[in-house]
Amino acid sequence: MNDTVMVTAPGLQIARPPCRSIPIKLTTATFASGMNGSLQRISSFDCRRTKLLEQAACVPSWKPHYPKVQTFGLTFPDGVEFLPENSDDKECSDLPRSMNGPQASASGARSKRCFDQPPQKKFTRLKPPDDALSLQDLLFYVLQPPLESLLSGQELVMPFEPFGFQYEGIGWLFSRKSALLADEMGLGKTMQAITALRLLLRSGQVQKTLLVCPKPLIPNWQRELKLWAEELPCVTIEGDAARRRMLWTMPTAAILIANYELMVRDFESFDADDLPTFDLVILDEAQRIKNRESLTAQTCRSIPRKRSWMLTGTPIENRPEEIASLFEFIEIVPPRGTPDLQQLKRLSNTHVLRRTKDLVLTDLPPRLDRDEYLDLAPAQIYAYQVAEKQGIIHLNEMGDSITIQHVFELVLRLKQIANFDPLTGESAKFDRLRTDLEEIVASGSKAILFSQWTRCLDWLNERLKPFRPLVYHGRVPTKKRELILKRFQEDPGSHLLLMSYGVGAVGLNLQCAGYVFLFDRWWNPAVEDQAINRAHRIGQKNPVIVTKFISKNTIEERIDDILREKRDLFAKVLGDGLHSNASLGLNASESFGLFDLKAQQATETRNVGPDQSVVQNVDTID
Amino acid sequence: MADNVFQDVKSTESSQLRLGFLTAIHVDRRGYVAGLLVTNRYGRPLEFQCTTPVKPNRTQELLYGPTLVPFILGELIGHTLVDKIGVKPHLILTDRNEMLELRNHISIPVACLNATRATPHTEQPSCNPSTPPIDLQNESLSTTEVSLGRRVFRIHSAHATDLGVLRHNAAAISPDADLQEPLQRVVNALNETMSVKLGAV
Numbered sequence A: 001m002n003d004t005v006m007v008t009a010p011g012l013q014i015a016r017p018p019c020r021s022i023p024i025k026l027t028t029a030t031f032a033s034g035m036n037g038s039l040q041r042i043s044s045f046d047c048r049r050t051k052l053l054e055q056a057a058c059v060p061s062w063k064p065h066y067p068k069v070q071t072f073g074l075t076f077p078d079g080v081e082f083l084p085e086n087s088d089d090k091e092c093s094d095l096p097r098s099m100n101g102p103q104a105s106a107s108g109a110r111s112k113r114c115f116d117q118p119p120q121k122k123f124t125r126l127k128p129p130d131d132a133l134s135l136q137d138l139l140f141y142v143l144q145p146p147l148e149s150l151l152s153g154q155e156l157v158m159p160f161e162p163f164g165f166q167y168e169g170i171g172w173l174f175s176r177k178s179a180l181l182a183d184e185m186g187l188g189k190t191m192q193a194i195t196a197l198r199l200l201l202r203s204g205q206v207q208k209t210l211l212v213c214p215k216p217l218i219p220n221w222q223r224e225l226k227l228w229a230e231e232l233p234c235v236t237i238e239g240d241a242a243r244r245r246m247l248w249t250m251p252t253a254a255i256l257i258a259n260y261e262l263m264v265r266d267f268e269s270f271d272a273d274d275l276p277t278f279d280l281v282i283l284d285e286a287q288r289i290k291n292r293e294s295l296t297a298q299t300c301r302s303i304p305r306k307r308s309w310m311l312t313g314t315p316i317e318n319r320p321e322e323i324a325s326l327f328e329f330i331e332i333v334p335p336r337g338t339p340d341l342q343q344l345k346r347l348s349n350t351h352v353l354r355r356t357k358d359l360v361l362t363d364l365p366p367r368l369d370r371d372e373y374l375d376l377a378p379a380q381i382y383a384y385q386v387a388e389k390q391g392i393i394h395l396n397e398m399g400d401s402i403t404i405q406h407v408f409e410l411v412l413r414l415k416q417i418a419n420f421d422p423l424t425g426e427s428a429k430f431d432r433l434r435t436d437l438e439e440i441v442a443s444g445s446k447a448i449l450f451s452q453w454t455r456c457l458d459w460l461n462e463r464l465k466p467f468r469p470l471v472y473h474g475r476v477p478t479k480k481r482e483l484i485l486k487r488f489q490e491d492p493g494s495h496l497l498l499m500s501y502g503v504g505a506v507g508l509n510l511q512c513a514g515y516v517f518l519f520d521r522w523w524n525p526a527v528e529d530q531a532i533n534r535a536h537r538i539g540q541k542n543p544v545i546v547t548k549f550i551s552k553n554t555i556e557e558r559i560d561d562i563l564r565e566k567r568d569l570f571a572k573v574l575g576d577g578l579h580s581n582a583s584l585g586l587n588a589s590e591s592f593g594l595f596d597l598k599a600q601q602a603t604e605t606r607n608v609g610p611d612q613s614v615v616q617n618v619d620t621i622d
Numbered sequence B: 001m002a003d004n005v006f007q008d009v010k011s012t013e014s015s016q017l018r019l020g021f022l023t024a025i026h027v028d029r030r031g032y033v034a035g036l037l038v039t040n041r042y043g044r045p046l047e048f049q050c051t052t053p054v055k056p057n058r059t060q061e062l063l064y065g066p067t068l069v070p071f072i073l074g075e076l077i078g079h080t081l082v083d084k085i086g087v088k089p090h091l092i093l094t095d096r097n098e099m100l101e102l103r104n105h106i107s108i109p110v111a112c113l114n115a116t117r118a119t120p121h122t123e124q125p126s127c128n129p130s131t132p133p134i135d136l137q138n139e140s141l142s143t144t145e146v147s148l149g150r151r152v153f154r155i156h157s158a159h160a161t162d163l164g165v166l167r168h169n170a171a172a173i174s175p176d177a178d179l180q181e182p183l184q185r186v187v188n189a190l191n192e193t194m195s196v197k198l199g200a201v
Helices: A036-040 A087-093 A135-142 A164-174 A189-202 A215-228 A241-248 A260-268 A295-302 A321-329 A341-351 A378-401 A404-419 A428-442 A454-463 A478-490 A525-532 A555-564 A569-574 A588-593 B002-011 B058-084 B097-104 B162-170 B181-195
Strands: A071-075 A178-181 A209-213 A234-236 A255-259 A278-284 A305-311 A367-374 A447-451 A470-472 A496-500 A515-518 A544-551 A598-601 A604-607 B019-027 B031-039 B045-051 B091-094 B110-113 B145-148 B151-155
Touching: A071 A135, A071 B058, A135 B181, A164 A178, A164 A189, A178 A189, A178 A341, A189 A215, A189 A278, A189 A305, A209 A215, A209 A260, A215 A234, A215 A255, A215 A260, A215 A478, A241 A260, A255 A260, A260 A295, A295 A321, A305 A321, A321 A341, A367 A428, A378 A404, A404 A555, A428 A447, A428 A454, A428 A515, A428 A544, A447 A454, A447 A525, A454 A470, A454 A496, A470 A478, A478 A496, A515 A525, A525 A544, A544 A555, B019 B058, B019 B097, B019 B181, B031 B058, B031 B181, B045 B058, B045 B181, B058 B097, B091 B097, B091 B162, B097 B110, B097 B151, B110 B162, B145 B162, B151 B162
Parallel strands: A178 A305, A209 A255, A209 A278, A234 A255, A278 A305, A367 A544, A447 A496, A447 A515, A470 A496, A515 A544, B019 B091, B091 B110
Antiparallel strands: A071 B045, A598 A604, B019 B031, B031 B045, B110 B151, B145 B151
């Protein structure tokens, strides 16, 4: 018995069985049997043919074969060339500046050299929009080069190096057909929109664009377009009706710029079938269409278009319904749709991009707010008390016929007295302002002052002559406005710009000013923030000191208290942490409450004015 | 054939230069899928073609041995992509050695990224523009290598004349250009394609 034998089968091993050795002692011997002689004979052998195995079977022949490889393709739209290569870049023109990192430009001057600048630290990939359904759509974005590469001075020269969050905003806009860019004022919404538009035009996705903005902002857009996309042909809608009609239908202009009023007027003259069509429509200061029933909103929604973008720092000024109107324009809410707060928030997550300075501009100089609570001058106190007493008595006497307009008139009257006494000209605010201005002028700094009233601005202009103020408000002819801004920015001897909220609060870049005065308060802090951000924005090198004058024991103090309590609506709709500079205006009920108005009727006391369901805003009235 | 290509590419104005970026990924249980992206000289995409997955069977694996992957990536997939692409590139750049085999089947020069000549910051994303360029002044290139942008590429040893074509075009490519970045785009696109479960062959 051999204990080394292992039983196996093809592909199978069986465990060796247990073996035991038994010692056996055997002896051998040859016995005389008579057979021993046969052992001497020679053995005989015989050979015979026999088949050992069956014939080996042939394996079927194998020929290399692969099925035809299937492919899937995507052709990109042809890019559009608007201008030949810039001769200024001749030194680089022989070599493509392809796939470079972005070219930083410390001075802000246009980069002349291509390769000697430090490389960018990160890059931004274009992301497909959430609503991209087809594989082609997805791949279109995935296969685009990083934005920093596109904008690094190869095909698209950039005068300044964008911030990282701006790259993100550009990429976000580029990939969206419906978008609301709601960055806080001063973060460069204009630049981001222009650059995204530029990329769309250059990549052949967009050919004709309409940009609609408030009339005072048209020069600003013209200037920014020239700065950020000088190669793009743009035409401003202006002139008589015949010329404007020709401009609207002109096929060659890549960008048409129109103000809201002209756009509404001109579109009324078009037949519904003849409306000019656009690949992209951009509404700047889009809160202009917050009232969905307004003619402006209806006209904007009627524009035939493929993409809809909106820019505003205040998508909600007063109530959530406003953003629903904006969403209707970008066609993510059906006509007359009334989404609830949760639905609005869900839509905002997808279609609204909002960043605040606190989040993205950690290197922006701080904004230092000073609320200056001032006692009225004696003459102001007397005038104020008389006006308030008489006004409230008058309102109470009106009983049920009282309207918000009556309350509003009293508020305005009291606010004007809080600015200065109309009889004597005494003004606590003016006295304080003059003191501050002396310091500002002595240090060579510049200041902007905002007021609600042009009359107040003119009054200040007369009394501040030694400071050589400049005045910029709605009664200043449009042609002169650009010159005034230019002089304020460039003339070292010009230290003060007096502006009205209505004209000066939006769209202007006045980073040269280090001080902002709010001589009186606007109804809505969002508008005040817009005004402040003329100075406190990208490009500002120094801290901006904001002084808000609030007269003690006056209507100004009461309005301020109410508005402070209403800063959470942005958070509810647009998310947490985004409401630091946003707030709501006063509604009608709150306006009545300013004076604790009550009407006596028999034995019961009741509030006078609309019930709480009425949400008529003071801004609207104004 | 190679000489004709050299003439064709040489006569191409640098402004018209088109680059093909070819790479492949292997997907578990589905096989190889490859993509070819053609860009202009600035890296702007012009056309993209990708394949459905190709998976060799066991017999093919045994019989092709080490030649299997070059066959699949070069002759089978690469050749098909070059045939299918409408906008023909003047150069094809890849980051997979096996795809150099493609050069034996087409007339367009093919060069492979030499990963060993990458920058010291290899832990960073390869397409990160912050990656400093190779200091080629101090680097010696072999007879089959050429510097394009800030990367070094190697040609197929049997097609030495391609080196002239690549050198000619190297002058038209910025020294700062990172020609690995578009290859990363192709990889991203292939992953995106696979994620939407394009049917396998």
